[in-house]
Amino acid sequence: MRLRDELTAQGKAAREAAQILASLSAEIKNKVLAAMADELESRKDLIIAANRQDLTAGEQAGLSTALLDRLELNDRRISAMAQGLRELAALPDPVGEIVEMQRRPNGLMIGKMRVPLGVVGMIYEARPNVTIDAAGLCFKSGNAVILRGGSEAINSNKILVQAAVGVLERFGLPAAAIQLVSSTDREAVSILLGMHEYLDVLIPRGGAGLIQRVINEARVPVIQTGIGNCHIYVDQSADLDMALRIVDNAKTSRPGVCNAVETLLVHREQAAVFLPRLFALFEGRVELRGCPKARSILPQIKAADESDWHAEYLDYILAVKVVDSFEEAIKHINTYGTMHSEAIVTNDYSNSQRFLREVDAAAVYINASTRFTDGNQFGMGAEIGISTQKLHARGPMGLKELTTIKYVIYGQGQVRE
């Protein structure tokens, strides 16, 4: 019960802070972001020391090398966080913009004013840089934020939030604008998931287990992010050199991220030529797992089973399926995909257009790597996550996606007949 009271108090304080944040000018917000960036850099040593505690505890707890790497903060990474805040300061402020103002026949002027969502909850895992990214994005978009990072990063997160809050206070702004859930108890997540009075939206960012828990338990509106079982389909008319470049990039440039490709679909007319070239390119780097037809061309690779079509490997593994037709490719993608990023390599005009229309995903590509699904690459600056759901925001979520609208109506005494 004490934990619930504590979180409720944080929720209430966030609500109040949100009212003040909503009316801050871009000028103030940008100064605060710049000051936060300076603060992080000047506290570098303290941050690294706190992070060192997390790393030591993590090593003792037997975290994997990959997880420890995500957890680690060093000089370069702290500078990158600070740089991220400075870039946020340079982005246009979405709040207050009025769009689609129209004059109705009765003289009413009706427009949509962009306003903050209010209070954003973030639940994420071991990467402490998310703490500063999320705090910065929410602050710039006029939202209060309640952060619940992974328990492995608790010391790092505490000192990062402390630094940010110190700056808020120096500017006379409410500390509750950026709050960290200090308990690492799993129960805290359950409580947050039920706090619909205080949270306007909850954004989970992490593995499939976290996302699934949030979907099952949440009473708060949720934006699902980040699960990416992405496909590339090499069509009958594909330029095979281009296809190889794109598959290579989408698989190996950063296999641990959600926009990396996980399954390759190849038209049967191309398979006999393309698959041996792919095998040669990936030999010793990427494990291929194939359907029976793929293995009839590459008998040396492992067999893929049903679970491979569902898998988000996040690793140097690629499932390979030979399809008889364009339609079979689309059907496979719409069956097994997670509606994240899907690409076709083709030189057929009609197939390219059909692919765009018929594939149901946040980002659908013709002749480009799925790796571009990213706020920065899409020109919106930083992102708080990549939505794989259809409501409110789809694809990379930047500042604008952290706002909503309200209708503003200017009258001169109009009444309705």
Add this chain to the structure above:
Amino acid sequence: MRLRDELTAQGKAAREAAQILASLSAEIKNKVLAAMADELESRKDLIIAANRQDLTAGEQAGLSTALLDRLELNDRRISAMAQGLRELAALPDPVGEIVEMQRRPNGLMIGKMRVPLGVVGMIYEARPNVTIDAAGLCFKSGNAVILRGGSEAINSNKILVQAAVGVLERFGLPAAAIQLVSSTDREAVSILLGMHEYLDVLIPRGGAGLIQRVINEARVPVIQTGIGNCHIYVDQSADLDMALRIVDNAKTSRPGVCNAVETLLVHREQAAVFLPRLFALFEGRVELRGCPKARSILPQIKAADESDWHAEYLDYILAVKVVDSFEEAIKHINTYGTMHSEAIVTNDYSNSQRFLREVDAAAVYINASTRFTDGNQFGMGAEIGISTQKLHARGPMGLKELTTIKYVIYGQGQVRE
């Protein structure tokens, strides 16, 4: 279990139908809508006979006159439904539009294509006209719909859906595009609320009890609609004639709807003149319930208590509070309002702008009646509901709000560095 199987089968069929609907041309959709309109008119007698069964059962069950009135279909109302479908046919098709197409420095062309949500679930109460409105809006926006109307209207809803589905079949379209839940069991609602595999969004439309149940139980993304505890604030500088006209319109033109005013706030400097004029205007028509200050001016009115500030009367009752300042008015609205429609009557420029910015609601008015919050009045044609939440859609939801976007990316072989 049989009911769950039945609904799951409906969900699956809706998913499949949605794929076909998503790629229909506006031309076909508009022809189908026009044919549905004709079909309703030609089946008028059958529809009225089925509705008569519902009315008889409702009378026997002791439904209130107001409910029976909402339930009733007659010649005029059926024509209005048909007319609604014809108007939908005349509206632009939102599906397929590509907006914000940009050319990135690397040559990628990135835009947002408007696409249907997929499968929409509607849970509503006794008004059978919602069945046709919702079916038409979902069809035009390329969505399949599963309708769960109030049990009181089951015979009316069945024959209306039958008529619509007959037209779908005549055009060779899947009957599952428009489905009615045939069970009137309450359990059906619980099952729908958990069907996140098959429903992309659920829109409850009805009283506070229904909305609350949906918020508590839903595993499916929900758009809350329609609870309206709306306020009008008569500012110190208000034109009192205008204020009277606006309050009269907002309270009495249709008191049973969500955009009717429920609480009046009056600045203390205006109260002594305004309240007696209001009392005279409303005498015998609208019951006033006042705060102590209001009753010191109008001792003959009832006292308002805390529950009155929360009440959505939907009736000829108005709560009245005298406030000491503009700030107190804003605070009252943001405390008790349901974020639907809020209005100020003022001639003070600075207060008018602050009201727009500081009041947190779907629609915020200066010098106009709250009754305008309506899809038609806002120029978007028909509406499927009025969202009082912040995610995805806020305010009246028309065709565009029944769509989402996907990013479409045209490349020439780009890979990410």
